[in-house]
Amino acid sequence: MDGQDQAYNFAYLDEQTKRMIRRAILKGLAVPGYQVPFASREMPMPYGWGTGGVQVSAAVMVPEDRFKVIDQGADDTTNAVSIRKFFEKTAGVAVTERTGEATVIQTRHRIPEEELGEGQVLVYQVPIPEPLRFLEPSEVETRKMHALEEYGLMHVKLYEDIARHGAISTAYAYPVKVEGRYVMDPSPIPKFDNPKMEMAAVQLFGAGREQRIYALPPYTKVVSLDFEDHPFDPSKADHPCDLCGAEDSYLDEVIVDDAGGRMFVCSDTDYCGTRQANGHRGALAAEDAA
Amino acid sequence: MMGDLTFDSSRALEGGFADVPVHSAHAFRAAMECMARPGRIEDLAGGQGPEPLSVAASVLLLTLCDPETPVHLAGDHDAGPVRDWITFHTGAPLVGPEEAMFALGTWAALQPVDRFAIGTPEYPDRAATLIVETDRLEAEGAVLTGPGIRDQAALSLPEVAAFQANARLFPLGFDAFFTSGARVAALPRTTKVR
Numbered sequence: 001m002d003g004q005d006q007a008y009n010f011a012y013l014d015e016q017t018k019r020m021i022r023r024a025i026l027k028g029l030a031v032p033g034y035q036v037p038f039a040s041r042e043m044p045m046p047y048g049w050g051t052g053g054v055q056v057s058a059a060v061m062v063p064e065d066r067f068k069v070i071d072q073g074a075d076d077t078t079n080a081v082s083i084r085k086f087f088e089k090t091a092g093v094a095v096t097e098r099t100g101e102a103t104v105i106q107t108r109h110r111i112p113e114e115e116l117g118e119g120q121v122l123v124y125q126v127p128i129p130e131p132l133r134f135l136e137p138s139e140v141e142t143r144k145m146h147a148l149e150e151y152g153l154m155h156v157k158l159y160e161d162i163a164r165h166g167a168i169s170t171a172y173a174y175p176v177k178v179e180g181r182y183v184m185d186p187s188p189i190p191k192f193d194n195p196k197m198e199m200a201a202v203q204l205f206g207a208g209r210e211q212r213i214y215a216l217p218p219y220t221k222v223v224s225l226d227f228e229d230h231p232f233d234p235s236k237a238d239h240p241c242d243l244c245g246a247e248d249s250y251l252d253e254v255i256v257d258d259a260g261g262r263m264f265v266c267s268d269t270d271y272c273g274t275r276q277a278n279g280h281r282g283a284l285a286a287e288d289a290a
Numbered sequence: 291m292m293g294d295l296t297f298d299s300s301r302a303l304e305g306g307f308a309d310v311p312v313h314s315a316h317a318f319r320a321a322m323e324c325m326a327r328p329g330r331i332e333d334l335a336g337g338q339g340p341e342p343l344s345v346a347a348s349v350l351l352l353t354l355c356d357p358e359t360p361v362h363l364a365g366d367h368d369a370g371p372v373r374d375w376i377t378f379h380t381g382a383p384l385v386g387p388e389e390a391m392f393a394l395g396t397w398a399a400l401q402p403v404d405r406f407a408i409g410t411p412e413y414p415d416r417a418a419t420l421i422v423e424t425d426r427l428e429a430e431g432a433v434l435t436g437p438g439i440r441d442q443a444a445l446s447l448p449e450v451a452a453f454q455a456n457a458r459l460f461p462l463g464f465d466a467f468f469t470s471g472a473r474v475a476a477l478p479r480t481t482k483v484r
Contacts, residue, residue, distance in 0.1 A: 010311035019356050022318045023391075026354075027415035029325045030465040030478035032437050036415045060322065062315045118327075147411035179437055179480065181461060200440075202326045217326040217438030217480075 004063075004092025011058040012090040017041055021059035021213065025204060028215035033178030034146070035129050035212040043208065050083055051208030053106045053125035057087065060121055060204065061104060066094045068102035073110040073250070073267030080108070097270050109172070111193040113249050113271040116201035118218065124187045126207035129214065131175045131185040151183050154225060162230055174232075177223045184214065186222075192236045192250045197222040239264040242284040244275035302374035305338040307352055313337070317353040324467070324476035329434045329443030331427060333472045339379075340371035346469035347394060347421050354419075355392055357381040362390035362406075365399025367423070394421045397448035408462040417479070420466040424448060427470035436481040445475055453483040 004010065011018070017039075024038040043051040061067070069084045071077040075097040083106060084095050096102050099114040106123040116122060128134075132142045135153045145151070154175055161168045174191035178184050186194060187205060197203065203216040216222065226232040237251045242263040249271055251264040263284050266272035276285065307313035313336035320332035334349035343351075355361055361382040363372060376382055387393060387405040400406075400420060409417035424446070431446040432453075445468070447453060456463045456479055463479030477483075 010315065015310055015314065016356055016358075018314070018318075019354060020358065022322070023354055023359070024415070025322060026325050026419070026465070027417070029322070029438070030417075030480065031409075031414050031461050032480065034414055034461060037413075060319060062319050063312060143412050202322070215326075217478075219440045220437040 003088060005089050008090040010063070010091055011061050011087065012044075013041065013055065013058045017055075018059045021055055024213045025056065025059060025215060028204070028213050029202075029217050031182075032216050032220050033176075033182030033184040033214060035207075035214045038211055038213050040208045040211040045082070045086075047209040048127065049079055050106070050108060050125035052206030052210075052213070053108070053123050053208075054083060054086065054206075055208060056123045056204050056206035056213060057083075057104060057106050058091070060123070061087065061091055061093060063092060065091075065103045066096050066101055067091075068096050068099065068105045069107070070105065070110055070112065070268070070270075071108045072252075073112075073271075074269045076269060098274075099268075099270050109188045109190075110250070110267060111189055111196045111199075113246075113266070113268045115196075116199050118200045120201040122199075122201050122203045124189075124203065124205045126185070126187045126205045126210075126212070128173075129185055129205065129207040129210050129212040131173075131183050146182060149181065151177075154183055155227075158225060158227070162227070167233075168226070168230060171235075175225050177225060178216065179221050180223075183225070184222075190236070190250055191224065191232075192234045194222070194224045194232070195234055237264055240282060241266045241272060241275075242282040244272045244280045244285070245282040246272070246275055246280070301340050301371050302378045305340070305348060305375065306379045307336050309336075313349075314353045317349045321350060321353065321467070321474065321476070324474055325438075325465070325478055327438045327443075328436065328477050328481040329429060329439065329445045329475060331429060331445075331473050331475045334474050335472060337379075339375040340369075342366050342369075342423070343372055343375070344423055344469045345472045346467075346474040347423055350421055350467055350469065350474065351376060351382075351392070351394070352379055355380040355382040357383070359391045360385040360389050362387045362393040364393060364395030367395045367399065390418050392419050392421060394423070396423050403452055403456075403464065406464050408456075408459055408464055411462070414461040414463075417462065418464045420464055422448065422466055422468045424468050424470045427468055427473045427475055432483050434477070434481050434483060438478075439481070445477065447477070447483065450483050453477060453481070457482055 069080040071080040224232040339348040406418035
């Protein structure tokens with residue numbers, strides 16, 4: 001608490017707002033995958049910059065937390081740095097880039113490579129929480145579809161992918177079914193991350209502009225939608241990381257010159273950095289060091 | 291309420307959080323871990339309402355209730371000092387069981403539990419949360435499985451049949467906290483009990 005700017009209430013939000021968000025989180029945990037409406041507040045950052053995640057983080061945070069923020073896996077991008085600074089200032093919490101040391105991790109579009117454990121909370125920033133929204137624009141209708149468990153349209157969409165492309169072409173925000181009941185948008189994480197969602201940590205999802213909170217308790221059954229003859233495939237670039245040599249991590253493709261040169265690197269900067277510190281080297285790592 | 295002759299200010303004004311943002315943050319985190327991991331028992335601290343309120347029930351009320359959350363008091367908990375304390379510290383309206391977002395009492399006093407809101411198919415979140423005061427709370431007795439539980443958990447529930455019936459209503463149904471002294475545990479509607 002020493003570092004907290006006393007001009008702010010702890011973690012920025014007023015207490016009544018936090019209570020409202022906390023009640024929504026509890027109901028979200030009680031009905032996994034169901035989107036709980038909440039009265040999202042104006043935050044000192046624009047919609048699209050993680051206002052939903054920030055409000056959820058503010059509601060769960062305690063002064064003793066160690067906070068980590070990633071944007072597409074990276075701790076050092078603008079969005080991640082500014083949210084980390086926001087909570088350093090308004091909550092006085094310690095921050096870290098180490099996945100294993102963090103107690104609350106706010107993420108935009110990735111799940112860390114390192115397995116999360118009990119005692120950790122993963123907070124997702126969600127742009128469009130409704131998985132059926134691009135199939136059915138009406139909120140009244142999508143709410144009815146969830147109530148009636150009427151998810152045929154989603155399977156038609158995935159089937160049309162197969163008919164047109166020979167495979168399900170959805171590569172991120174790949175829809176999942178939670179505990180055999182609600183179809184849920186996992187936020188725009190790559191489908192590579194979907195199998196990790198059955199984890200020991202608590203997962204909370206905040207959509208600020210769309211005013212929805214949803215949640216997954218630990219060990220909740222999360223199944224990516226698929227067909228018997230086209231099973232779910234959590235694919236990634238068929239390449240090891242060029243910096244740390246990891247073959248099991250999700251990779252970003254980076255263009256490195258004007259001649260079409262490119263390299264693949266881990267999107268999870270902490271995972272890649274820790275591996276390099278432990279002596280692992282990829283194909284292009286030596287050049288970089290020279 | 292201040293003009294009410296039965297209002298005992300010395301008791302009603304005490305027992306709130308000394309440091310509201312920090313105490314409520316710790317209390318919520320513990321309550322969230324309980325709801326996310328059914329059967330897990332946590333300790334709550336920082337608040338104490340008048341008898342027969344336990345510390346844990348007092349802290350849950352201070353953490354979760356405000357003028358937007360109608361509260362129902364059942365049985366011995368529906369007493370003047372408790373009503374005054376809740377009104378002063380949370381501003382929550384005190385209501386009948388059907389309108390309640392939170393209901394507080396012993397398991398016997400809360401019967402019949404089918405009076406409480408279980409949500410609607412469109413809005414299953416609009417369901418009551420019961421705060422059940424118990425004499426003892428231990429990780430033994432009824433066997434729990436479901437979301438939040440890796441293999442299975444155990445919790446000393448006041449009965450089994452009512453929670454089995456409640457789980458069959460999923461995604462509708464009420465959710466419950468159990469409190470005993472400073473201890474708290476939770477049982478969401480997703481948990482299967484045997």
